[in-house]
Amino acid sequence: MEAQSSIRFFEDCPLTRRDRIELVLGPTQKTLPLYQNHAQYDVVLLDGPHGYPFPDLEYYFIYPHIRKGGILILDDLAIPTIARLGDFLAEDDMFELMAVVDATGLFRRTEVETFSPYGDSWWTQKYNVRRTSRQQGAEKIPVEDQITKLGLNRKLFR
Numbered sequence: 001m002e003a004q005s006s007i008r009f010f011e012d013c014p015l016t017r018r019d020r021i022e023l024v025l026g027p028t029q030k031t032l033p034l035y036q037n038h039a040q041y042d043v044v045l046l047d048g049p050h051g052y053p054f055p056d057l058e059y060y061f062i063y064p065h066i067r068k069g070g071i072l073i074l075d076d077l078a079i080p081t082i083a084r085l086g087d088f089l090a091e092d093d094m095f096e097l098m099a100v101v102d103a104t105g106l107f108r109r110t111e112v113e114t115f116s117p118y119g120d121s122w123w124t125q126k127y128n129v130r131r132t133s134r135q136q137g138a139e140k141i142p143v144e145d146q147i148t149k150l151g152l153n154r155k156l157f158r
């Protein structure tokens with residue numbers, strides 16, 4: 001671990017309660033699928049790897065474990081693929097968009113039953129319902145990419 005490591009900083013921080021924390025080191029692409037010791041989480045922050053589809057992958061392995069009423073924080077919404085995950089969540093029955101602060105989204109887990117991680121039922125998900133023309137007319141809910149429309153990607157223009 002380098003001297004400037006944020007992991008060392010976190011470990012050495014006097015506020016860090018090592019006795020209350022289980023530290024799992026390694027790429028989440030490897031560690032999350034293998035992790036078995038999940039609790040029902042009050043708060044989850046997704047802010048690790050940003051390339052597509054890694055935040056989506058992390059979401060898949062974490063969402064069944066966010067307790068109803070819990071908070072999902074999704075960082076780096078300026079990255080277009082992460083904004084799309086945000087668009088999905090903003091419309092999904094399982095989440096309510098509470099706020100976007102800079103490029104960070106806060107979503108509250110609703111009381112709705114957990115979407116089965118092992119089934120399919122894509123046609124029941126609002127993001128898909130609203131974007132399939134037959135359903136669109138029936139529901140009359142306008143399609144709006146709530147995060148993408150904020151244009152946060154402008155922050156990243158070089």
Ligand SMILES: C[S@@+](CC[C@H](N)C(=O)[O-])C[C@H]1O[C@@H](n2cnc3c(N)ncnc32)[C@H](O)[C@@H]1O
Nearest residue numbers: 006026027028029030045046047048049050054
């Ligand atoms: C944008 S930083 C955010 C760190 C921390 N959440 C913060 O706000 O200070 C992203 C962090 O994720 C780490 N990271 C990158 N790819 C990762 C991966 N595949 N698995 C786990 N962590 C990863 C990076 O090393 C970096 O420390």
